Amino acid sequence: MPELPEVEGAARRLRRAALGKSIASVRAIHPALRRKLSPSRARAAKGKRIESIERRGKHQLIHLDSGDTLVVHFRMNGDWEIGTTADALDRFTRAVIELGDGTRISLVDRRALSSITLDKKGQSSLPQLGLEASDPSLDANYLRSALSRKKIAIKPALMDQSVLAGLGNIYAAEALWEAEMDPRKPAAKASLAKLAKLVDAITLVLSPKKRLPGRYTDKRGASRFAVYDRAGQICRRCGGTIKRIVQGGRSTYFCPKCQRG
Numbered sequence: 231m232p233e234l235p236e237v238e239g240a241a242r243r244l245r246r247a248a249l250g251k252s253i254a255s256v257r258a259i260h261p262a263l264r265r266k267l268s269p270s271r272a273r274a275a276k277g278k279r280i281e282s283i284e285r286r287g288k289h290q291l292i293h294l295d296s297g298d299t300l301v302v303h304f305r306m307n308g309d310w311e312i313g314t315t316a317d318a319l320d321r322f323t324r325a326v327i328e329l330g331d332g333t334r335i336s337l338v339d340r341r342a343l344s345s346i347t348l349d350k351k352g353q354s355s356l357p358q359l360g361l362e363a364s365d366p367s368l369d370a371n372y373l374r375s376a377l378s379r380k381k382i383a384i385k386p387a388l389m390d391q392s393v394l395a396g397l398g399n400i401y402a403a404e405a406l407w408e409a410e411m412d413p414r415k416p417a418a419k420a421s422l423a424k425l426a427k428l429v430d431a432i433t434l435v436l437s438p439k440k441r442l443p444g445r446y447t448d449k450r451g452a453s454r455f456a457v458y459d460r461a462g463q464i465c466r467r468c469g470g471t472i473k474r475i476v477q478g479g480r481s482t483y484f485c486p487k488c489q490r491g
Contacts, residue, residue, distance in 0.1 A: 233288065234396030235436055241285040243291075244335065252330040256300065258346060260324040263337075267325070269478045274298060274348055283370055287359045287395030288453055289326045292327075297351030300327075302337065308344035335428045351454040360390075363397040364388050367485045372424035377425075379416040384420055385413035386392040386478035397432065399480050400458045404435040406484065407457045407467075413482045414475075423490055459481040 232240070258267040271361060278294040285291070292300035302308075311320055315334045319326070325337040325346045337344055349355050361368055376394070380387040388394060388402040397405075405442045406413050409432035411424060420428070456466060461474035461483060470487025 231306055231400060232308065233400060235397070237288050237290065238364075240304070241283055241290050243312065244290065245353075247285045247463060248280050248292075248327070248329060248332055249281065249283060250334065252277060254328045255295070256325070256327050256346075256348075258325045262342050262375050263325050263344070263346055265412055266345055270371070271348050274350075275300060278337040282385055285396075286356060287362070287391055288398070289356060299349045299354075301345075301347045301349055301355055303337070305341075305345070305347045307341045308337060308339040309440050311338045315453055326467060327476050329391065334354075336452050338439065343371055356390045359395040360393045360451060361395065363394040363401075363432055367418045368380055368394075368432070370422050370429055370486035373425045373429060374420070377420065380417040382475055383414045384417040386480070387417035389478070389480070394432075397436075399482075401432070401435050403458050403483050405431040407431075407489060410489055412486075412489050413477065413484050415491070457485060459483065 253275050256267070256272040256426070258264040258272065275294060275298065278298065279298045280292055281295050282293045283290065288303060290302040290340070292302065311323070313334055313336070314332050315328055316332070317334065320336060320338050321337050322340050323336045324339050324342055324344055329333040337346060347355050361372060377384070377387055385402055385406060388397055388405070389399060403413065405428060408425070409428040411420070412427060457472050462473045463472050463473055463486060464470070465485040468473065468485060468488040470485045472483055473486055475482050
């Protein structure tokens with residue numbers, strides 16, 4: 231499930247492959263993607279040069295020299311496969327961007343939930359997005375303001391993209407574990423001190439190089455997560471047992487023993 235770190239990594243790979251190059255064609259293959267990117271709309275990108283590639287939350291924005299923007303959202307399973315026009319297409323390819331130098335960028339998605347759209351100059355199909363979860367200006371005061379009117383638990387509130395752009399199910403759970411916060415805690419009731427600790431935790435879990443190896447991997451290095459998808463396993467901090475609950479239709483993993491705040 232691509233979240234901020236994975237989407238940022240994909241955007242970097244896309245920049246290396248496509249920045250400054252002209253588009254030979256854009257084509258949505260799967261019917262679900264063609265509903266948002268019709269052949270006639272896709273033709274508007276033909277011959278345009280890719281000027282910049284930006285990530286906003288979980289979205290990738292491919293800015294063209296015409297002022298138009300290709301907007302890509304991986305959703306649950308999407309990713310880029312970069313090759314050439316001579317390569318065979320992956321069976322799960324849902325859309326392709328072919329460049330003038332023979333490079334082919336395939337949007338691969340087993341579940342066909344990804345999307346690619348073309349926003350004309352001056353238009354935007356992006357939803358309302360909050361501050362980037364990786365923004366250096368993120369602090370406890372911002373979080374307190376953003377969460378003050380939320381009448382839900384803090385875990386699903388953190389996943390609201392209008393609160394923090396880019397933070398999803400996995401890293402919200404990981405950050406709450408790192409901050410020793412109960413994911414069931416009412417979002418609006420979190421203290422400023424707790425939110426300050428949570429901000430530090432969000433920064434930590436989104437920056438793999440800063441993580442403490444013993445907390446995120448077992449002796450064999452088997453898992454890069456502290457709690458996510460580890461229901462029934464031992465908490466690496468306190469020795470408690472990781473529990474799974476459902477919040478807002480999504481799985482939440484946490485340690486009831488040490489996440490009490």
